[in-house]
Amino acid sequence: xxxxxxxxxxxxxxxxxxxxxxxxxxxxxxxxxxxxxxxxxxxxxxxxxxxxxxxxxxxxxxxxxxxxxxxxxxxxxxxxxxxxxxxxxxxxxxxxxxxxxxxxxxxxxxxxxxxxxxxxxxxxxxxxxxxxxxxxxxxxxxxxxxxxxxxxxxxxxxxxxxxxxxxxxxxxxxxxxxxxxxxxxxxxxxx
Amino acid sequence: xxxxxxxxxxxxxxxxxxxxxxxxxxxxxxxxxxxxxxxxxxxxxxxxxxxxxxxxxxxxxxxxxxxxxxxxxxxxxxxxxxxxxxxxxxxxxxxxxxxxxxxxxxxxxxxxxxxxxxxxxxxxxxxxxxxx
Numbered sequence: 350x351x352x353x354x355x356x357x358x359x360x361x362x363x364x365x366x367x368x369x370x371x372x373x374x375x376x377x378x379x380x381x382x383x384x385x386x387x388x389x390x391x392x393x394x395x396x397x398x399x400x401x402x403x404x405x406x407x408x409x410x411x412x413x414x415x416x417x418x419x420x421x422x423x424x425x426x427x428x429x430x431x432x433x434x435x436x437x438x439x440x441x442x443x444x445x446x447x448x449x450x451x452x453x454x455x456x457x458x459x460x461x462x463x464x465x466x467x468x469x470x471x472x473x474x475x476x477x478x479x480x481x482x483x484x485x486x487x488x489x490x491x492x493x494x495x496x497x498x499x500x501x502x503x504x505x506x507x508x509x510x511x512x513x514x515x516x517x518x519x520x521x522x523x524x525x526x527x528x529x530x531x532x533x534x535x536x537x538x539x540x
Numbered sequence: 541x542x543x544x545x546x547x548x549x550x551x552x553x554x555x556x557x558x559x560x561x562x563x564x565x566x567x568x569x570x571x572x573x574x575x576x577x578x579x580x581x582x583x584x585x586x587x588x589x590x591x592x593x594x595x596x597x598x599x600x601x602x603x604x605x606x607x608x609x610x611x612x613x614x615x616x617x618x619x620x621x622x623x624x625x626x627x628x629x630x631x632x633x634x635x636x637x638x639x640x641x642x643x644x645x646x647x648x649x650x651x652x653x654x655x656x657x658x659x660x661x662x663x664x665x666x667x668x669x670x671x672x
Contacts, residue, residue: 364614404571
């Protein structure tokens with residue numbers, strides 16, 4: 350699985366507490382929503398990264414292994430994101446979306462999270478168009494179609510839904526809250 | 541953990557003690573907690589300009605020296621400067637300094653000097669208080 354990150358931190362060969370301390374320093378320089386890849390060989394670092402992300406409000410995406418090297422992916426949180434401010438009026442809840450996903454009806458889901466978040470788990474069939482690339486990829490979506498926009502907590506998808514409605518898309522639904530509470534089927538990126 | 545406070549008492553002066561203190565302190569600070577350490581009695585070794593660069597291993601455990609090296613564990617010197625960078629508050633115990641005839645200049649930069657009341661003031665609303 351190939352995962353994009355905005356920044357890579359080499360913490361290989363270092364033992365506790367250095368991977369955490371270095372991650373802390375590196376993430377300070379990232380913009381909200383950006384993803385850092387932390388390479389480490391400390392076997393305890395997976396548990397530590399999860400716990401640290403929990404305690405600092407950042408979002409631990411997942412870990413991959415390449416030989417002895419663990420690659421941890423963490424997304425820097427922005428403050429507005431944990432608060433959910435829904436402005437796009439047409440919303441659909443997860444239960445409703447799940448019924449559609451599991452039903453026969455063919456539906457379009459646009460996942461506006463970062464590629465690294467999408468890589469570690471998305472709804473089967475969902476198309477990944479990160480929020481900041483929405484305009485460049487606007488031609489890939491059909492303005493006449495029912496579109497379901499999803500992110501992690503409903504905030505980015507809200508912005509995306511508003512943007513699409515503004516551009517003349519007829520039926521845009523913001524899925525709330527988002528992947529953070531999704532209990533239906535997911536799949537990971539395959540190589 | 542932005543609203544969490546960790547108060548640590550460092551009362552021993554060996555290499556093992558130093559790692560316990562500075563590992564917890566630096567990860568606490570990296571997790572956005574406010575961390576303060578009160579160095580008292582032999583704990584003062586951990587911030588003494590010369591002594592902290594060459595802290596003793598417990599008797600009979602000298603062979604761990606190699607283990608530290610193999611595991612690529614950072615030196616205490618590195619951990620101290622990291623703690624300083626992350627604004628860990630370090631208080632040296634005035635009374636012990638008087639007893640041991642030590643001066644503030646002999647400690648690493650950024651160490652404040654205070655009595656037990658300074659620590660109590662810091663620790664009174666701490667979420668964790670640890671003693672090493």
